Amino acid sequence: MRYLPLTETDRADMLARIGVQTVDALYADVPADELLDRLLDLPTAKGEMEVERAMARMAGKNVTAGSVPFFLGAGAYRHHVPASVDHLIQRSEFLTSYTPYQPEITQGTLQVLFEFQTQVAALTGMEVANASMYDGSTATGEAVLMAHRITKRRKAVLDGGLHPHYAEVVATLSAMASDTVDRLPPDPAGDEDILASIDAETSCVVVQTPDVFGRLIDLAPIAEKAHAVGALLVAVVTEVVALGAIEPPGAQGADIVVAEGQSLGNPLGFGGPYVGLFAARAKHVRQMPGRLCGETVDAEGKRGFVLTLSTREQHIRREKATSNICTNAGLCALAFSIHLTLLGEAGLTRLAALNHEAAVALADDLAALPGVAVLNDTFFNEFTVKLPKPAAAVVEALAAQGILAGVPVSRLMPAAGLDDLLIVAVTECVTADDRAALVAALSAAL
C-alpha cells in the first residue's frame, strides 16, 4: 500500500517492543464479539491509475460550466481565477498545515488570516472581521444567533429576497433553538414593505443585497428603522464581486455583514467547499463566532500574529461558547485573499464593471424578446426574467442544446408559484457569443 511506510518486518519488531503477539491485542478493550474478523463488503485497494479511471468516468458524466454558454448564479458564481491562486494554495505549508495553534511555526497562516480579516473589513465597510466561516449560509445562521445574544431578543425577520437556502438554514437552527423567525414571502416584484415587519420584539432583520432575484437593496432606511427599535441589521451578500461596484453594507448602516466569498479564488465545485465572510462593528467583537487572528509581539519585540479572544470559543467556554464552530474554511479564505490581492482595488473595480456591463447588455437583449420581461429595476450581474412558459422546462430544453441558461426560481422555491421566473447571471466569463447563443435559443424555445 503506497501510503503506508511500515513493512511487515517493522510491524513485527514494533509488536515485539510493545510486548504483544498481534495487533488485535491492542484492541483488547473492544468487545470480542464486535471485533470484525472479516473484510467489509467494499472493494480492495487500487493503484492510482485505476482510481483515476473510475473517478474520471464519474466526472465525465457532468456537464462542466466552462464547456457551454453558462448563466447560473443564485449564490454560486463562475469567475476566472488567476492561475497563481491555485498554485499558491497547493504549497505544502499552506495545504497540509493545521489550525495555527502553535503560532511560532504557523506565522504564514496567521499573517494570511490577519490580511484576510483586514480585506474583508474593508470590502464590507465594517470595523472587524473574523478568520472565516464555513460558507455564506451558515454565516447567516451564526449572525442571527449573534444578534440574539446582543439584543437579548429572539425573533429574526428575514427579507423575502434572502436566498431560500439561507432562510432555511436560519429557520432550521431557530426551530431547534426555539427562536422565532418571521420569514417574508418571496418578492420578485420588489414591492414588499419590510419596514412594517420590524418591531420592538425584533432582534435583527436579515436583508440580502443584491437579493436572490438580483435586485440591489437600499439598506439605509432599513438600518434606520431597525436601530430605532433596538434591532440590528444583518446584511447578506452572496456575490462579493458586487462590492466592487456598490456601496458597502457597512456604509449603509449594517451591524453585521455576512457573505459568501466563493466568487473570489474558489471554483463552483458543485456547492463546496466555499468560504463564509463575517464582519461586524468593533463593539460587538466579543459576541462574534469563529476564530479571530490578532497582532502582537514576540519575546524579542518582533511583530507577530496569534489566534486571540478565544474565551468566546468552544474549546474554552464549552456550553457557554458563542458558537460550536472549530474548523472553518482556512484554505478557501487563503484563495479568496490571494485573488483579492491580485485584483487589488483597481482590478476589483474593473472586474465589477465588466460583470455589470455584460449583464446590462444581456438584460436589454432578453427584454426585447417577445413575451419576456426583465423584472429588475436595479441589478449587478444577475437579474430575473419572466418567461411565458415554466422556466424549469425551458432550462431543461436549453441544457439539451448545450446551454445552461440560469436557475429556475422553482428550483429554489418549488411551492412559491413562481414557475415562470428564471434567474440569469452574467460574469466576465460569459462572452458576447455566449449571450447571443442564449438569446437565440430562448427565442426559439418560447
Place this chain on the structure above:
Amino acid sequence: MLNDKGRPTRPETAGAASAGTFTGNKGLDAEEALIFEIGRPEVSGVDLPAPKGGRTRLGGLARTAPLGLPGLSEPEAVRHYVRLSRKNYSIDAGLYPLGSCTMKHNPRLGEKMARLPGFADVHPLQPVSTVGGALEAIAEVGRWLTELTGMAACAMSPKAGAHGELAGMMAIKAALQARGLDRPVVLVPESAHGTNPATAALIGFEVRAIPARPDGTVAAADVRAAIDDRVGALMLTNPNTCGIFEPEIAEIAAAIHEAGGYFYCDGANFNAIVGKVRPGDFGVDAMHINLHKTFSTPHGGGGPGAGPVVLSERLAAFAPLPFVRVEAGKPVLVEDASQTRDGETPYGRLTAFHGQMGMFTRALAYMLSHGADGLRQASEDAVLSANYLRACLSDLMTVAFPDHPSMHEVLFDDRFLEETGVTTLDFAKAMIDEGYHPMTMYFPLVVHGAMLIEPTESESKASLDLFAATLRDLTLAAKAGDRDRFAEAPRFAPRRRLDETRAARAPKLKWEAPKPLA
C-alpha cells in the same frame, strides 16, 4: 519607509538588531511585510479589458468611496505568499503529532481528482440531468461511510466535524419531538471535546457532565446513575479523547437506549477503528465523520473540513435536506420537502447546496485507493505506531492511563516534569527547536498538563524512532535541570514566544494605516 531592496517595511519588522542582519532576514528565513504595506491600490496582478462605460442599472447605490484594498503584481504576490508559506510547519515537511487532529499524509491524488473539471467546474443548481456523475460520487461516499460504520444512512451536507455534530444532535432532537418527548438533557463526559457541549447548548439542550474514572474511561454505572426521565441523549467520543476504546461501550449504549434516549458518538477518532469494529455494532445512533481526519483531506491551515453524519435506523428518517436517494442503482437528488417519500421526514436544511463536494472527491480517492483492506491496515498501523511510541517512552514519561492499551494516540500527563520547573507548554516549545510540531497540549482537560500524541500511520519506523529519541532527550534534559533549553524555546523558529495576553487585552484584528506624523 523603504529598505535598500525597495520593499517598504515597518520598523518593527526590520528586526535588524536581534537577527544581526541588515534586512532582518536570516538566510532562507525571510521577513515579510503585510500586503497593505507593500501593495498599492492602482496595481493589479490581473489583466482585464477596459469596461466600455455605458449605462448602469445600479440605481443610486453605486460605490462612492475607495475601499482601501492594495494590489500586487503577480511576481510580487507569488513572492509574498511563498515567503509566508515558509513560516509554516506542515505534515509534508515533518511529523505532526497533534493528538485528536490526525495529521496524516495527504495523498496528492485527491488534489488531482478534486480538480477534474467534471467535479470542480460544476454549479450546484445545474439541471440534475447534467450532474449525474456528481450525485453518483456523493452517493458512493455515503455508501462507503455507511458500510464502514454499520449504519443505515448518511447525511452528507455538514461542512465540518462540529457541523456534523449539530446535524446529528438535530436529528436526535427531531426524533424526540416526533415521539412527543420533552427530554432537554444531554449527558457529556468531562473528557469530551469542547464542540460537544457547545453543540448541545446551541440547540437548547442542557448539558450534564459525566465524570471520568481514574482509568480514563466512562463507567456504565455512572451513565445509568445520571439518567433520569429528562435525559434525551448521550454524547460520547469513542475511541475517547484519552485515546482509549471505551470498554463498557455496549453497556453504556444499552443504558441510554433503555431510557428511550439516543447515543451520539463523536467520530473524531474513527481513524483508529476503521475496518476493525463498526460503531453501528456498538449501539451508535448518530456519528459524524471528519473526512479531514480519517479520510485525509488536507487540513488547509484550518479547513475546509467535511463532517458527514451517519445515522441509525431510528434516526435515518430525520436526515436533513438535501440528500441523495439511490433508486434502482441511480442517484436521485432530494432538495425539498415536496420531493420526499413516506418515511422521509427531514428536519430542515443545514447549509446552502449539497455539502463539501471538493472534500467528497478527495475522500473518495482515498477510499478507493486504500480499499477495505488498506483502510483496515491504516487503522492498525496508526494504533501500532501510537503504542510503539508509548513503549519507547513509558519508562521516562508518564502515561496518563497505563491500564488500557492506547488506540491511535497516547496520552501523557506532566507528572514526569514534576520538580523540573518545566511545564507542558515549555516542553512543547522545546520540541519546535528540535524540528517537530508539538503534540496537542492541555487537552483533554481530565489530566494535568496533558500531552496527546498521535503519530498516525504515515510515519516510517525510523521516523518514529527519531521522534521517540528526541522526546527522551528532552525529558532527560528537563530532569537534568537544563531550564534554558525550555524557558527560552523556541529559539530557532521564525518567531520566539508570542505575547498572547497582549493580543487579547487590546485586540488589534486588522491592519490600520499608520497615522501621519503631526
